[in-house]
Structures are given as C-alpha cells and as structure tokens.
Amino acid sequence: MPNISETLEQATEILQASGIVEARREAKSLLAFVLDKNQTFLVAHSEYKLSVEEKTQFQTVLERRASREPFQYIVGRQEFCGLDFSVTKDVLIPRPETEMIVEAAIEILRENARFCEVGIGSGCVSVSILHEVKTASAVGLDASEKALAVAERNAETHRVLERLELKLSNVFDNLKDKKFDLIVSNPPYISSEEMKTLQREVRDFEPHIALTDEKDGLSIIAKIIADAPNFLKADGFLLMEIGLNQAVKVQEMFDKTIWREIEILPDLQNILRMVKAKKGTRDKGQVKDKKPNLNYHFSLLISSSSLVPRPSSLVPFLCGLFFAIFQSIEKVVLF
Numbered sequence: 001m002p003n004i005s006e007t008l009e010q011a012t013e014i015l016q017a018s019g020i021v022e023a024r025r026e027a028k029s030l031l032a033f034v035l036d037k038n039q040t041f042l043v044a045h046s047e048y049k050l051s052v053e054e055k056t057q058f059q060t061v062l063e064r065r066a067s068r069e070p071f072q073y074i075v076g077r078q079e080f081c082g083l084d085f086s087v088t089k090d091v092l093i094p095r096p097e098t099e100m101i102v103e104a105a106i107e108i109l110r111e112n113a114r115f116c117e118v119g120i121g122s123g124c125v126s127v128s129i130l131h132e133v134k135t136a137s138a139v140g141l142d143a144s145e146k147a148l149a150v151a152e153r154n155a156e157t158h159r160v161l162e163r164l165e166l167k168l169s170n171v172f173d174n175l176k177d178k179k180f181d182l183i184v185s186n187p188p189y190i191s192s193e194e195m196k197t198l199q200r201e202v203r204d205f206e207p208h209i210a211l212t213d214e215k216d217g218l219s220i221i222a223k224i225i226a227d228a229p230n231f232l233k234a235d236g237f238l239l240m241e242i243g244l245n246q247a248v249k250v251q252e253m254f255d256k257t258i259w260r261e262i263e264i265l266p267d268l269q270n271i272l273r274m275v276k277a278k279k280g281t282r283d284k285g286q287v288k289d290k291k292p293n294l295n296y297h298f299s300l301l302i303s304s305s306s307l308v309p310r311p312s313s314l315v316p317f318l319c320g321l322f323f324a325i326f327q328s329i330e331k332v333v334l335f
C-alpha cells in the first residue's frame with residue numbers, strides 16, 4: 001500500500017492534469033478528509049501506509065475532484081460566517097461575499113424583528129442572522145423543495161429552526177400578506193450568456209436554478225424590487241446581492257416615489273455587490289403630495305415637440321411649457 005507521501009505525490013499529478021490550480025493543497029485536503037485527520041497529521045506521519053479501505057475511498061474522492069466536482073460537495077460542507085453549513089448538489093455553495101448581507105442585516109435588525117429571505121438555498125444567510133440576533137424570526141422562501149430541506153437541516157443544526165418558517169414559493173407568490181422589517185436575498189443573477197463562461201465547477205455542478213434566471217440575469221432582481229414594498233413595513237429595508245456590472249441597471253429599477261436611501265455598496269474586492277434600500281412611509285397608489293412633477297412634464301414636452309434649435313419651433317414649445325406649469329400647479333400627482 002502507498003504511504004501518505006506517495007499518495008499525495010500521485011494525487012497532485014492527477015489533479016494538476018485535470019486543470020486544478022492548487023493541486024497539492026487540494027490533494028492534502030481530500031486526504032485529510034478521508035483519513036479524518038488534520039493536515040498536520042499528514043506532515044507528521046508521511047510514512048503512514050493507507051489501508052485498502054482508505055485507499056479505495058481516496059481514489060473515489062480524487063476521481064470526483066478530478067472531474068471538477070467542487071471540493072465542498074465532496075466533503076458536504078462549507079463554512080460561512082464562522083458556522084459550518086451542510087451543502088449538497090441541490091444548493092449553491094455559500095460564498096464569502098454574501099457575508100456582507102448578514103453583517104448589514106445584523107446592524108439593521110432591532111428587538112423582535114421579522115425578516116424574509118427570497119431564495120434561502122442552504123440557509124446560510126438566514127441561519128447566520130438568526131444565530132446572531134436571538135430575538136429575530138424569519139420566513140425563508142425558495143423555489144426548490146430540495147434546497148428547503150437542506151436549509152431546514154442547517155437551521156436545526158444551529159438551533160434556530162423554531163424561529164424560521166420555510167415555504168416553497170416563486171419569489172413572494174406564496175407569502176400572502178405578511179409584512180417584514182427586512183427582506184434579504186441573494187437571487188440567481190447570472191445571465192444565460194454569462195453561464196457559458198463560468199468555470200466548470202460552477203457551471204457543471206452547482207444547481208442552475210440557484211445561478212441563473214435563464215434570461216438577462218436581471219428578471220428575478222426586478223421582480224423582487226417591484227414586489228418587496230408589498231411585504232415591507234414602512235421604513236423597512238431591502239438588502240440584495242447583485243452581479244458584476246448590474247449596479248446601474250438595478251439602481252434604475254427602484255421606484256423613487258416608494259424607496260429612499262438607495263445605496264449600492266462594494267465588497268472587499270471593490271465590486272459593487274449589495275443593494276441597500278429603505279422603503280418610505282407610502283405604499284403604491286397613495287397620494288404623495290401636491291407638488292407637481294415638473295421634470296416629467298418638461299421631458300414630455302421636449303420629446304413630443306421633437307425640437308431641433310429652430311426659432312419657429314420655440315413658440316409651440318414655450319406655449320406648451322407655460323401650459324404644463326399652469327396644469328401642474330392645479331394637479332395632485334397620484335403614484
């Protein structure tokens with residue numbers, strides 16, 4: 001039987017040939033997992049000979065990794081916010097950048113607050129928040145029944161299940177008329193085009209429902225922004241992760257008559273990663289105030305008179321402008 005040192009040597013070559021960048025480090029992690037030891041053991045006992053059973057088990061996990069299956073699916077776990085999460089191929093592997101949502105949520109939530117997560121997946125976000133904010137409770141939504149089962153298991157492991165309600169739902173569709181202090185989400189935001197460019201570990205192994213809307217990557221984000229006001233209390237917050245280069249388009253999706261304090265914050269790599277927005281005190285359909293929306297009238301006039309700078313066309317333009325101002329003073333603008 002080969003010893004640890006020989007096994008690592010061979011495994012590194014196999015992983016390297018499969019295009020895995022940190023082949024030696026990954027070989028060590030896989031062997032430590034199979035032997036159920038830490039990596040110091042591998043160094044201190046490099047002459048230890050593997051049993052037949054250990055060799056067979058190592059062969060199996062090595063083949064899985066060489067086929068580019070993510071390490072986390074092989075070992076069945078991933079750390080997030082200092083907690084250990086069980087992961088299966090039915091859920092996205094928790095990413096470090098998503099910890100931003102948890103940090104921001106902890107700052108926002110007050111005593112006995114209720115929050116909702118759209119696309120709970122493994123439960124890493126909601127479970128971490130509930131683990132930290134002991135008086136909070138939450139509803140976790142997901143379109144995947146199998147993902148909800150993983151979230152349930154993780155909530156149980158970290159003893160927060162009694163404060164977490166799980167529901168199968170397409171975005172908010174199954175939520176009825178609940179109101180929350182906070183809505184969090186890390187939605188599937190990769191476009192179908194971008195999917196083709198992802199590394200094999202992600203594209204071929206992580207659930208597509210967790211990655212992409214199979215469109216432009218913005219459709220679920222848009223639905224969350226449009227529907228969230230119906231499920232937020234006045235002064236409630238939305239925290240949502242977004243993808244690379246989506247900030248400008250996402251900013252434009254917010255109805256500024258409903259939302260306030262819209263911020264898009266960078267992650268540690270300086271990528272604009274998380275939207276934070278506060279719902280105002282008004283809901284859709286409520287009378288805002290008696291101030292007219294002059295910008296709206298003005299832009300309408302310019303587009304309808306198709307002005308090029310000709311003196312003759314200034315006459316109808318100016319008449320129109322005065323008419324609009326006069327009308328606006330009279331008018332109550334409804335949103």
Ligand SMILES: C[S@@+](CC[C@H](N)C(=O)[O-])C[C@H]1O[C@@H](n2cnc3c(N)ncnc32)[C@H](O)[C@@H]1O
Pocket residue numbers: 091092093094095098118119120121122123124125141142143144147169170171186187188209210211220
């Ligand atoms: C990017 S993953 C996020 C998982 C987890 N919250 C995290 O941050 O690791 C997106 C999750 O949204 C779920 N999902 C996709 N489309 C959905 C939809 N239309 N309604 C609700 N959930 C959806 C997926 O099943 C997946 O669990």
